[in-house]
Amino acid sequence: MVAVTLYLAVAVVTLLVIYIKYFGRKRKEGEPPIVPGHFLFGNGKAFSQNAVEFIHKSTARFGKVFTIRLLNQHVTIINDPHSYEQVCKERNFDFDAIQKQVNNNVFSFKLHDSKKMIKEASKKVKGQYLYANMQSFAHHLQEAFDASTESTPAENGWCKDRLRAMSSKTMFRAIFRTIFGKEKPDDVFEPMTVYKNFDLFHKYFNFLWLGLPIKLFPKACRALEMLVQMPTSNDIINRDDVSDYIRYSTQFMKAHGQTEADIIGHNLVFLHVNYNTFRVSYWLIYYLTQHPEAIEALVAEIDDTVRVKSETCDDESDIELSIQDLDRLPVLNSILNETIRYTSGVLMVRAITEDTAFTMEDGSVHNLRAGDRVAMYPPAIHNDPEVFENPEEFKYDRFIDAKFYKDEKEIRNPLLAFGSLCPGKRLAMTQAKWFIFNLAHQFDFQTEEGQTCCPDVKYYGHEILPPTNDVDVLYRRRENRRRIEFVHDRFVTFHCVLVEVNPYRNLQSYVL
Template sequence: MVAISMYLFAASVALVAVYLKYLYRRRRRDEPPMVPGGLIWGNCKEFGEHAVRFLHKSNKSCGDIFTIRLLHQYLTIVMDPHSYDRFTREKNFDFDPIQKQVNHNVFSFELINPRKMLKEAGKTVRGHYMNNIMQSFSKYLNETFADISTKDILGNLHEIPKGGKWCTSNLRVLTARTVFTSLFKTIFGNPRPEDTFEPMSVFENFEIYHKYFNYMWLGLPSSLFPAATKALKALVKQPCSSDLLSREDLSHYIRFSTEYMLNCNQAEAEIMGHNLVYLHVNYNTFRVSFWAMYFLLEHREAWVALSTEVQAAIDEKKQYCSNDEPVVFNLEDVDSLPILDSIVKETMRTTSGVFMVRAIAEDTEFEMENGQKYYLRKGDKVAMYPPALHKDPEIFEEPEQFKYDRFVDATFYKNGREVKNPVIAFGSLCPGKRLAITQSKWFLMCLVNMFDLELLEGQSTCPDSAYHGHEILPPKNDVEVRFRHKDSFQTLSFE
């Protein structure tokens, strides 16, 4: 009995020591206020249940900057949108450790000299490279639009519905068969018939793996999640680097990054891990496209407004081509459509879950836009959480509502001052955010040009707030839709 008592006493002392060393700390002078939380988990429960609601509540009680604790990690949150530029430019706020944490914890690899690689690789998704990518994406998208009416999900041919008959599908599956498949082929080229690394199987495993992303990012081992482990084993069954490099239609990004990593003598497993990170980033384009399509179907006035705008643009272009030629658009043309631009921005505002996190490299005096100064500790993390800004009722009237024309000729204010960056969907460092937005816009243009599409009666969904931290939130459930090709349309092409 005495031995048991001594054991329990020793265990208690050890637990207290661990708590005092890793979890407990006092607020120092001029540090941001700390949000009270649980003894072990800190603020994990409230943040996990509904991050936006929790941060708005903390904002009211603590002000525009405060510190929360997620397990053993202290995280200072900046809630002032006017301090965005100061946050992104602070040299002591370092993204490299965050990137390494994601790469290592979630995708099991490390990059050698990541800043150099990502700086150079990032050039391959901008400028003239972006035009090349959009041309490939447009080509593959037209192919998938033809396939969804002539093939089932397994790729088997079936009879094309005649006389305006409707096909039915789950919306998420429909978006995967079109947008995700087109993105996949644009990145990796056309898979060979014998490849198991092909769009729909990768999509299904990505869906599973992403459910556990936040847990693994925080450092929980993937072995705790058998479904994630199984999905990852399937995702790393990729063609080897030499096979990929032999493909003429391989993207410039994957070609450059693969050659770079080979020159650094990195292993095939690390190259495959990096390929998954890049696909993970592009996966957000799929999610934006899903939500934009859903909102267009839920708000028929938005579908009508977009269809009218796109048709007017097509009619203007048709003056310069024959009826049997594709109608050609370029980047400037796509960017000139205000309803389309507003729909995509409103979709990202409504469904964004991105967490802009930085590691604090040195003890830092951070000055907010209003002149207030706070001391932030080396070793902590600092973040801005755009979804909390996107749902701020002072910036956006009725922020929970989707309004397709919200961003048409609009300016937004906070504390009487214009908000320069009202929508922050992909963070400040993403080199491909313009490409992602353009791909989503192009998909919507082609969709309303070629198809009639409707939600089946009684079908609805909403973003799943349990996944805040993902760049774009997944839906709580899929919905069923019906679609059919329009009787007459002219194919669109990007140049």
């Protein structure tokens, strides 16, 4: 009996020591306030139920800077859009540890010499490679549009499908083939199979990122078993149309002795990043169908652009469109920005590498601990009524010639949906613009009357939120529509004559 009591006492003391070490926190002088939470789970439940509401309430109670706990991880939230640049420039706030956490916890691999590989590979989605990626994407998207209309039954000219199915058959398929090249007929690793399993696996991303073992989620395990059945690295890099990013990163990893499993894990990380562009396309279609004035303004802008372009080329040629042309369209850009504002759930998080006296934009100083995390949560800003009037409403023209303010001071970066270190931001935004431009140019589309959905706030933390439910979509070809061809910004061909276009003339600036 005495021995049992002794063992229990030792166990209690051990558990208490573990709790204090990994979960307990006593605020030190100069540190941000600590938001009270569950003794074991911390603030995880409140954050997962509705992160924006939780952060707004915490800000009202504790101020712009406060510390929360998600399981055993302490995260200091900086809810101040004016301090965005200070957060990005702070050397002690490191993203490398975060990407390693994602790689290890979610996709079970470690990247050798990660900073060098990411630095070099990231160049393959920018500059001249941006145009190569876009030409590939434009080709695959047109193929996907054609295949979707041919394979979907039509009634009175209207094709009917679920919106997730329609957007996956078009946008996801185009993105997938732009990354990995076109699959062979008998490949298991093909767009629709990958989409179905990746969509399921992605639901558990937040749990896995925090360190919960994947075995706790049988559905995620089964989905991952399918996702890892991709061709060998040699098979993929020998495809003529594989992206330069995948080719370079695969060759780099092979040269550094990484396994096939490591390469598969890395490829899934890259697919995860691009998956958010697919989700944006879903919401673009949905909100356009819910707001007739938005689609009317967009179609008018597109038709006007095509009319002007058609005046400079012969009747048989495709209409040539560049990134610069897309950037000049205020309605298109505003609709995209408003869609991202309305549906983003991204958590911009960094690891604190050293004890840091962090200075905010207003001059206030907060002591942050090494080993903790620091984060900004853009959706809390996107849903702040002081910044965006009536933030719960979707306003397609919100970003046209608009400025936004907080505390009576203009915000330099009101739309923080991609984070400061996203090398593929330009490509993702251009793909989304190209998708909706071509969809609205080639098709009439509408959702089934009476069917609605909204972003699922349970998934705050995902870059783009999934819908609470799916809806039916109807679409049909518009008559007498000329095809759109993607061309390089600098050179546009008219009647087979090469004309140099000044890339800076009349260039409008938009918040992206």
